[in-house]
Amino acid sequence: MLCLLMTFPRGRTPLLILSKLTTKKMAKRKKHEEYRTFQDEWTEEFALVERAGSAVCLICNDKIASMKRSNVKRHFDTRHATFASKYPAGDSRKKALRNGKPFTDGEYAKTFMMDVANELFDDLPNEDKIMKRIQDMPLSARTVHDRTVMMANQVVETQVKNINAAHISQFSVIARYASGDTLHEESLAVLPMKGSTRGEDLFKSFMEFTQEKNLPMDKLLSVCTDGAPCMVRKNKGFVALLREHEKRPILSFHCILHQEALCAQMFDGQFDEVMSLVIRVINFIVAQALNDRQFKTLLDEVENHYHACLNEIRTFLEMKGIEHPELAETEWLLKFYYLVDITEHLNQLNGKMQGIGNTLLSLQQAVFAFENKLELFIMDLKTCRLLHFEKLKQFKDAYTASEPTQKLDFHQLAAFTSSLLKLFKSRFGEFREHTRLFKFITHPIECSLNAVDLKSGVDQLIIKAWNRVSIAVLTMFGSTYACEQSFSHLKNIKSNLRSRLTDESLNACMKLNLTKYQPDYKAISKS
Numbered sequence: 001m002l003c004l005l006m007t008f009p010r011g012r013t014p015l016l017i018l019s020k021l022t023t024k025k026m027a028k029r030k031k032h033e034e035y036r037t038f039q040d041e042w043t044e045e046f047a048l049v050e051r052a053g054s055a056v057c058l059i060c061n062d063k064i065a066s067m068k069r070s071n072v073k074r075h076f077d078t079r080h081a082t083f084a085s086k087y088p089a090g091d092s093r094k095k096a097l098r099n100g101k102p103f104t105d106g107e108y109a110k111t112f113m114m115d116v117a118n119e120l121f122d123d124l125p126n127e128d129k130i131m132k133r134i135q136d137m138p139l140s141a142r143t144v145h146d147r148t149v150m151m152a153n154q155v156v157e158t159q160v161k162n163i164n165a166a167h168i169s170q171f172s173v174i175a176r177y178a179s180g181d182t183l184h185e186e187s188l189a190v191l192p193m194k195g196s197t198r199g200e201d202l203f204k205s206f207m208e209f210t211q212e213k214n215l216p217m218d219k220l221l222s223v224c225t226d227g228a229p230c231m232v233r234k235n236k237g238f239v240a241l242l243r244e245h246e247k248r249p250i251l252s253f254h255c256i257l258h259q260e261a262l263c264a265q266m267f268d269g270q271f272d273e274v275m276s277l278v279i280r281v282i283n284f285i286v287a288q289a290l291n292d293r294q295f296k297t298l299l300d301e302v303e304n305h306y307h308a309c310l311n312e313i314r315t316f317l318e319m320k321g322i323e324h325p326e327l328a329e330t331e332w333l334l335k336f337y338y339l340v341d342i343t344e345h346l347n348q349l350n351g352k353m354q355g356i357g358n359t360l361l362s363l364q365q366a367v368f369a370f371e372n373k374l375e376l377f378i379m380d381l382k383t384c385r386l387l388h389f390e391k392l393k394q395f396k397d398a399y400t401a402s403e404p405t406q407k408l409d410f411h412q413l414a415a416f417t418s419s420l421l422k423l424f425k426s427r428f429g430e431f432r433e434h435t436r437l438f439k440f441i442t443h444p445i446e447c448s449l450n451a452v453d454l455k456s457g458v459d460q461l462i463i464k465a466w467n468r469v470s471i472a473v474l475t476m477f478g479s480t481y482a483c484e485q486s487f488s489h490l491k492n493i494k495s496n497l498r499s500r501l502t503d504e505s506l507n508a509c510m511k512l513n514l515t516k517y518q519p520d521y522k523a524i525s526k527s
Contacts, residue, residue: 106139169193203241222251224477341389360478374421381414
């Protein structure tokens with residue numbers, strides 16, 4: 001490398017030389033930068049477009065490393081020689097490549113439309129008018145862009161409208177009443193709540209409906225709700241506003257199924273370590289199709305059909321290399337088998353209380369009977385007899401057989417059961433409050449002894465009172481199961497056609513789905 005160092009005396013000459021040198025260098029750089037920018041003619045000549053500052057081949061979608069004409073041409077000639085020979089330079093069909101740029105398909109489509117129209121309408125007297133109409137169609141890139149944005153905005157507006165319609169709250173009103181010797185349980189209305197759902201809003205909607213249908217509010221005896229604050233709030237809840245409006249007592253019941261479910265949630269805190277592991281293991285087996293098939297095959301091989309397959313689960317996890325030491329720990333297994341048995345008892349209670357037509361009296365008796373069972377379960381655990389804990393007893397027998405010198409302690413499980421009993425006793429307050437009223441239905445004579453002297457010859461008065469009270473109690477709801485069923489029907493109706501249903505037509509579909517009455521088809525056909 002040769003290095004030349006020059007010195008100049010003070011004066012203008014060096015400055016002029018430096019100035020000339022700088023100018024040449026800047027000019028060269030400008031030419032260099034221009035040489036490395038994308039050239040528009042490359043689109044038609046080499047099938048390239050510019051994307052994100054790079055030259056991209058429309059044929060193979062490869063990026064060109066450097067924006068030099070030599071590089072671009074080399075890529076086209078070597079990689080796409082067939083294309084080059086089939087569509088030589090100047091071929092009009094290569095103009096279509098310009099549509100690699102955004103929103104230019106409109107003008108491209110117009111050229112085809114012009115060619116087709118020229119062939120189809122060449123014998124028509126108004127061919128020129130047709131051709132001009134096509135030619136004048138605004139399909140520039142700018143127009144296509146603007147219309148694309150407009151269509152997208154229309155789609156968003158439609159989506160928002162449908163989402164808002166799909167999430168309108170529904171206020172279901174179910175009535176139970178006596179007609180002759182028959183009790184009827186019918187869906188009166190599904191009232192759309194398009195705004196807020198405060199107690200005032202629900203009450204206003206309900207009263208407008210009763211006034212429109214001229215319903216006799218003086219016959220309303222009780223209300224059963226899901227316990228939501230908007231329904232039971234002390235001053236502004238739906239029930240409070242209803243009582244204030246009617247200026248008389250109206251019985252209110254919190255759905256007994258909801259309260260029973262809240263009691264069962266006690267186990268979520270007491271048995272977190274058991275439930276979390278069970279959920280993880282189930283998800284591992286069921287969530288993956290291969291694991292699910294292999295586990296079912298294992299169960300078939302050992303002729304076990306899901307009744308008690310913890311051993312098989314341990315075997316399967318070992319085969320998969322998954323370790324959960326808790327599955328072999330005595331304390332964890334005690335809680336697990338206890339949870340299996342107590343959950344079965346709770347499920348049986350829940351099953352008894354489900355169903356349309358359950359009377360408030362039968363629901364109350366089911367809960368009180370379960371409370372008596374819980375007291376029996378506590379003694380069963382304390383004495384270690386386990387007569388009511390099938391899976392737990394099987395584990396105990398197997399453990400005792402393998403470890404005869406070791407004894408299992410069930411007092412902690414007895415304490416869990418005692419906590420569950422206390423939780424049950426603390427709930428269902430409104431059902432306990434009216435125990436005497438309900439007892440009058442099943443034991444009218446006993447309930448009347450303090451108020452009526454049977455020797456005074458007023459048996460008929462008791463019978464008459466019993467008839468009135470019995471019918472009134474039988475019409476009372478103890479759960480919102482009927483509402484849950486009505487919303488289940490509502491989900492079936494909310495198909496892809498749901499957005500086309502008006503509130504009136506949706507309400508009509510609900511009534512016809514749930515009613516036991518037969519419409520008068522002859523009268524309808526004549527109208």
